[in-house]
Amino acid sequence: MRFSKIKIPSYLKNKYILTLVVFGVWIGFFDQNNLWDRxxxxxxxxxxxxxxxxxxxxxxxxxxxxxxxxxxxESLEKFAREQYLMKKKNEDIFVIVEEEE
Structure with a gap:
């Protein structure tokens, strides 16, 4: 049984390029500060x-x-009436709620 030779491009045989590619993959995916987390x-x-x-x-x-x-x-009284529905003893409060469609 004969295996055919796989042709590897010359730039992948260069140890510096190969180291740079491995470093880039490591930094990009496996490092603590990888691209996904960033x-x-x-x-x-x-x-x-x-x-x-x-x-x-x-x-x-x-x-x-x-x-x-x-x-x-007056503004304090207005705020208390509007926000906290406070009233005087002889008053009635009617709350009108607008319905959204």
Whole structure:
């Protein structure tokens, strides 16, 4: 039984090229900081940056609301009525909920 010779390109016989290819495969797939993990971490960073921006806007809105409430007793009363459904003894509260279609 005769085996036919497989022709290997000359650039794959070069030990430097072969070492570079093995190193690239190792770094790309098997290393602690491989490409798959780096892409997952990059998407997680983007997600956290979006959350950070959202919370910064929320903080800004809450600070604005707090300053408005601290300015006068009327605005504090309005806030308490709207947010916590507080009322005076002789009042009735009607909550209107809009239905979404």
């Amino acid at each position: 892409s997952k971490l990059s998407s997680r960073i983007n997600q956290l940056e979006k959350q950070k921006q959202h919370y910064e806007v929320e903080i800004e809105n809450n600070l604005r609301n707090r300053n408005e409430i601290e300015e006068s007793a």
